[in-house]
Amino acid sequence: MKSARILVVDDEEDIRALLAEILNDEGYSVTIAANAEQARAARRAAEFDLVLLDIWMPDIDGITLLKEWQETGVTGPVVMMSGHGTVDTAVEATRLGAVDFIEKPVSLSKLLRTVGKALSAKRSTARAGTGATLARAPVGKSEAIRELREQIIRVAKHDAHTMICGEPGAGKELAARFLASRSARSDQPFVVAMGGDLTADAAELRLLGRMGEPGLLDTANGGTLMINDLAEMSPQARRLLLNTLRQGSYASGHDGRTQPLDVRVLSCAPPGFERNDTFGAELLSLLSVVVLRVPPLREFPEDVPELLRYYVDMFVDTEQLTFRRFSIAAQNRLRNYPWPGNVRELRNLVRRLMILGGTEEIQLPEVEAELDVNSPPDEPLIKQDLLAMPLREAREHFERAYLQQQLILCDGKVGQLAKRVGMERTHLYRKLRSLGVDFRQVGADD
Numbered sequence: 001m002k003s004a005r006i007l008v009v010d011d012e013e014d015i016r017a018l019l020a021e022i023l024n025d026e027g028y029s030v031t032i033a034a035n036a037e038q039a040r041a042a043r044r045a046a047e048f049d050l051v052l053l054d055i056w057m058p059d060i061d062g063i064t065l066l067k068e069w070q071e072t073g074v075t076g077p078v079v080m081m082s083g084h085g086t087v088d089t090a091v092e093a094t095r096l097g098a099v100d101f102i103e104k105p106v107s108l109s110k111l112l113r114t115v116g117k118a119l120s121a122k123r124s125t126a127r128a129g130t131g132a133t134l135a136r137a138p139v140g141k142s143e144a145i146r147e148l149r150e151q152i153i154r155v156a157k158h159d160a161h162t163m164i165c166g167e168p169g170a171g172k173e174l175a176a177r178f179l180a181s182r183s184a185r186s187d188q189p190f191v192v193a194m195g196g197d198l199t200a201d202a203a204e205l206r207l208l209g210r211m212g213e214p215g216l217l218d219t220a221n222g223g224t225l226m227i228n229d230l231a232e233m234s235p236q237a238r239r240l241l242l243n244t245l246r247q248g249s250y251a252s253g254h255d256g257r258t259q260p261l262d263v264r265v266l267s268c269a270p271p272g273f274e275r276n277d278t279f280g281a282e283l284l285s286l287l288s289v290v291v292l293r294v295p296p297l298r299e300f301p302e303d304v305p306e307l308l309r310y311y312v313d314m315f316v317d318t319e320q321l322t323f324r325r326f327s328i329a330a331q332n333r334l335r336n337y338p339w340p341g342n343v344r345e346l347r348n349l350v351r352r353l354m355i356l357g358g359t360e361e362i363q364l365p366e367v368e369a370e371l372d373v374n375s376p377p378d379e380p381l382i383k384q385d386l387l388a389m390p391l392r393e394a395r396e397h398f399e400r401a402y403l404q405q406q407l408i409l410c411d412g413k414v415g416q417l418a419k420r421v422g423m424e425r426t427h428l429y430r431k432l433r434s435l436g437v438d439f440r441q442v443g444a445d446d
Helices: 013-025 036-045 062-071 087-095 108-128 143-156 172-181 203-208 235-247 281-287 301-319 328-335 342-356 364-370 391-409 414-421 425-435 439-445
Strands: 005-009 029-033 050-054 078-082 100-103 162-165 190-194 224-228 249-251 258-260 264-269 290-293
Touching: 005 013, 005 036, 013 029, 013 108, 029 036, 036 050, 036 062, 050 062, 050 108, 062 078, 062 087, 078 108, 100 108, 143 172, 143 290, 162 172, 172 190, 172 224, 172 264, 203 235, 203 249, 235 249, 235 281, 301 328, 301 342, 328 364, 342 364, 391 414, 391 425, 414 425
Parallel strands: 005 029, 005 050, 050 078, 078 100, 162 264, 162 290, 190 224, 224 264
Antiparallel strands: 249 258
């Protein structure tokens, strides 16, 4: 892609001139801009295959400009540059759509390698749509999400098979795509397989292919294979994958030849699945060299307002839905909702409210009408929406769940329970009966 058009945005004249000279010598067509206003004008006048954007500029900083381009639909890969690089800055730039981050003073080899990689990824994505280079980072400023992003960036530098654990809807596939986008395989195929599709009858065909039809391992060669819903894989698929990982090669059904395995496997599974004792210890060990935990949304409720704004903007851009914003009361209500379906449930709620339409501001009653207040009776307390219940009912839900869990810790012994919770035993018996908690059954089960 030597004839690619590149825009260099930097307020330092010497750096602009140096980068332009290097890139021109490599055969690229280079345009320079000294500040955000010149960069805007350049992008209005022409399309660019890549933008090298300095973060620290006097009028408008590069992060703000990148965010502006994202919000106004100005597309194309952007590589950020900074003489004061930090992990937080790199993460924020990636979240806003930057494909890479290089520090100044820029090394010649690093510059050319980064530019070549970004342009190659753009070409691959345009051709196949399967690359992971443009994957966004998990949204949020909470400690939980900052830690997750930083862990992903660190793990991405290594080529170890990685298990990503989390509840349904928490964003495991997003984490996998972001990891792949930050890895050395970012410009190579990113292939998704569903564990439930790897049935006993279909496992060999799906993984290895057949004459004239490449399998998943062929398609993902050189890149990343993500296995979603790992727990749903059939025993036959597990054995086949285990043998492949053991040997480091596989017999391709596509052309009949033995191929070296050049694939990084990312697997998505329920929380704690790396300790599952029925799936197969050796396979789990091979797949979980590194384990990443994606937290449930209830662990970072402070990010709910930002997530609401993010999905509103996304649906305005991608589906041309009419813009709506959440009132402060509605945001506070949703911050205190337990989100049993996690970020996926929040995204669906935003989309539903935008499709249904109404006034520009989404008020509390509209949100209340859309929330699912009918939690299953056996749902853990942390996933029950107590704020949707009258005070007496909410109190009973809490007391029942609290005493049931405490009773289990006491092996069903009411005497121990009375001491543990600080209640007189006779009063405790009455309370257990009124709440329908059968302490005899708890003791028998244990």
